[in-house]
Amino acid sequence: MESTIARGGTRAPLRADAARNRERILVAAREAIVEQGPDVALDEVARRAGVGNATVYRHFPDRESLLHHVLIHVSDRITQRAQEALESERDPFEALSRMILDSADERVGGLCGLLSLSVDVHGAELAAGRQRFLKVTEELLARAHASGQLREDVGAGDLLVAVSRLTLTVPGSTCAHDSTLARRHLQIFLDGLRTPPRSQLPGNPTHLADLKDESR
Template identity: 50%
Template sequence: MTAAAVDGTTGTRLRADALRNRERIVDAAREAFVQYGPDVPLDEIARDAGVGNATLYRHFPDRDSLIRHVVLSVMDRVASRAEAAYAEVPGAFDALRRFVFDAAEERVGALCPMLTPHLDGNAPEFAAARKRLEDATQALMDRGRRSGELRPDVDSGDLMVALSQLARPLPGTGCAEIERFVHRHLQIFLDGLRAPARSRLPGSGATFEDLRSGGVPVQRS
């Protein structure tokens, strides 16, 4: 049962109409957080979702509850997309490419770095969601390396950093067609991941552990 399929306070299954309202709220919150940050007024999120304030607060009694469910929802959806890309796309690099664009559509790169400081990252639900996402992403990277299509000096942390930097709109741009630029720049990045490498990267590939610890990967021989 995913985070989006249960009530945030009781843990019980939601009726179909309540689930639709909840999904609209989570989707609207995801877009609002990307555009305006985690302090966007909840009234605006309710309006964008097409529900009343009372409906929003019935599902999410406070901002932290909403942020938590947005992050869990995005992590769940991105992990599902990574698993689907691995299972459905025959080519290793083609599967990685599909995942990168899918993850950008889910706003994972923009949202998670922005919102995780507001969360308890050690909570069991986040640990489980993070492990699933990391395992699915690592499987795609490992497959790309085994096929010889992915340059050997990059790791999963490099991929997530790039998504974080490339998949968020520039502040204050008001660019209505930001997705077109995101896709262009992600394709440039993907071209740089292909083997054989055209240059030597400084340092060594960033892992998920490097990202969690906030450390800088050291040069490995």
């Protein structure tokens, strides 16, 4: 029952073992993508998950679909934590910071920043999850702006793209996995976001609408 809901309620409920496999694959895929990038061999994912390769395809017809659901997975978690930040944190800028650092923990960058960026959002499920996340983000931003702590000339798009990049695993590099480094840079970036602005930015604030998928 519950698993049916979790999957969006569109299919017959999964058998217990199938559901366990599905979960394992998603977890393995997230790890693999974070470590090796979005081009990981799917056989590698299967190996990590401890299942046969074809099982991956039974659950996710193609690579895109797998990515898709990994994102939903991640999206749900960071949305939830953002929500918590929104509710429990008094200071609006602090709340924004928490959301950003939490996102970094999920290695959103290693996941291609797909969440915030230009993923082909065709699945209703992902679209909905993305909406939820964006809504919370906008809210956090609005409050920070309103509080006068966040410089006026930045939009949600700026934040999400930047966090994606700063937490991205640099392909071919080895030291860059260091998450402490990412935390440091995010912190510096956050400091740069505070008022008063110490410089004038080129271009215009980037909003979420500006990140719409333009691919293909």
